[in-house]
Amino acid sequence: MTAAGALTKATPLSRRTARWLDARLGAASFVRKALDKVFPDHWSFLLGELALWSFVILIATGVYLTFFFDASVEEIVYQGSYVPLQGVEMSRAYASALDLSFDVRAGLVMRQVHHWAANVYLATTVVHLMRIFFTGAFRRPRELNWLLGVGMLILSIVNGFVGYSLLDDQLSGTGLRIAYNIAISIPVGGTWLASLFFGGEFPGPDLIERLYVIHILLLPAVIIALLGAHLALVARQRHTQFSGPGRTERNVVGERVWPTFAAKGTAAFFLTAAMLCALGGLAQINPIWLYGPFRPAEVSAASQPDWYMGWLDGALRLWPSWEIRAFGFELPTPFYPSVLLPGVTFALLALWPFLEARITKDRREHHLLDRPRDRPLRTALGVATLAFYTVLFFGGASDVLAVTFQTSVNALFRAFRTALLVLPPVAGFVAYRLCRELARRDRPGATDEAPAVAPAAPEDGASHRRAIEPEDEPERDPASTAGVPRG
């Protein structure tokens, strides 16, 4: 009763405010258009949003941490409340991270939410990328947005690594030392690159300060800029949709942004926030007080990177130790698994839309999505690639797996090396056969649903999506669909 009363009272006020604003900004038509935009409905279209909201939480918690973190390698004697380290010499950076964990109100939970959010942010980004890949959403005209996405992914991985390297504990120091060795393994510019990032020999006196600026300012700013462009492009190019009744290459069928999609987006935000806070409050992550301050001469068993770097660590461990001279350069062992592999990985990933267009000779615009089964070869390739990187990831975990399951690390290494060669083709083949089988099952004629979906579907086995295409394809210049003004 009171709520209804408040509503009738508030409406004229809000309308008056809106009119006042509109008279000054002329924004009403823009806002109305934006709110009326239609967003296609499929649960997988919310995956990108999970990444977005995780990123928002990452920023929010990160800002809180900057109030207390002190990025300095100046040596001090710890006097905080964690007894086992009292009186131990350490850098200010590590001491302030300990203070955050034990002496700053809500510091530990913020640290933990920030770290969980980083892990989940990158995971949801990769899942979002998989959605884009397996449905062919990257095809013309969305190649640019794919490139922006790959750019964000790379920068986010780097920023994650830089982030947990700031704390100057034993684990982060171990990771930085490996990164330094990798940098100097690059043939021509390596030493220069290493001194640029590390400020000279490792561990240099400027290292932490430099990483700090990169982590809280440089990379986030670039990522936010890319993200803005990414979202603007989604709005401008319209969202893709799966084919279905009434859905064609030139319309968008779904729910309006206001209220339905906005409600889902809000729900996704609260869901993300709830999950990350629950993890941050209940599950311990990166207990730096156990790892101790960084001492260059020491190393601990079970030193692993975060999961999104795990595949690189796995590659480094599984790669046989070869030193090859090529073009007059000594190419040290870390070069192949740690420089060449990620280089090739991200180059292929970025170029994929163009490679696929070249292979399939399909350069038309696509606003209707493929179902993975409609493109068995692409799906098989994607699954094989995932299998490859998953094996690499488990290779990175081999010592932990050996202890957990009481087996020998050497046996695991052998098994993973074999799996690296065998599993991807097998997984790809299985995926291919599955796709063909699923596609065969829903050919028109196999069920009586198909005619209701697409009356024009011919009996020759073409899917209804392809059947609709000729209907409107020749009518209009494809460019006019691409250049849809926000509507």
Place this chain on the structure above:
Amino acid sequence: MGSRARHLRLVPVVAAASVALAALLGARAGAVEEEHDPLGYVVDRAALDDPATVAEGAELFRIGCVSCHGPGGVGSPRGPAITDAGAASAHFYLTSGRMPHAGAPDEQARRKPPAYTHEEIEDLVAYVASLGEGPEIPDVHLEEGDLQEGGDLFRGNCAACHSATGAGGALSYGQHAPSLDVATPVQIYEAMIIGPGQMPVFSPEAFSEEELNSIVRYVETLQGLGDPGGFSLGRIGPIPEGFVALVIGTGGMMLTVFLIGRRRHGEAEPPSEPVRPADASTGAGR
């Protein structure tokens, strides 16, 4: 008002439940406390020199150990000579259940519940000690150790194999440095002076008695240290963390989003659904 009263009636129930829970947790904590013998399996040192004890031990040794260690502990293809193993080694191997060995000779002896009672262990230790010259069961003085120094020494000398958290680690060819969760102070001290299996001996030249006590004190502290951040996830670093982030975090969120996304299908897929071309070229929008 009625609902208020009902709420009030709930108060004693909730209070009783909380007290019961607290009592339960307290009892659990108490039980752990009791089980934890502060120094662990300390034997009666005076009895070790008693010929009767040694004789009892010789009999037990003949039954349970000779098959591998040979008569008089001179060794055999199935087990090393233990004539100079000493009381410390016998005590460590027997109280940690490593002996009698249950596996091939080259297999790592694993910790398990001890096979012998306190008295039997005392007898066997007395017998093995009588065979030759070896380190004695150490006197552990935790209060003489310095916790912070112990931490530094532990991270510098033990973490490479046992990991900084004491959770253990893998060595090559199927060998493991075990987790240090359960070792008693005496066993920790003994492990350092005898170097079981692949573990190096931390000789008296390397570490003073005070430093050894410091390390024991640190390991003992690690064992009792709570996890202020919540579930510890085994304290084995980013692998289980990544697993939780991927499966529980990301998987859980995807499942929820999937359910949100499906919901409207069930309700609104019928023709009433707003089907509307949003293409600018058709002039849609207001």
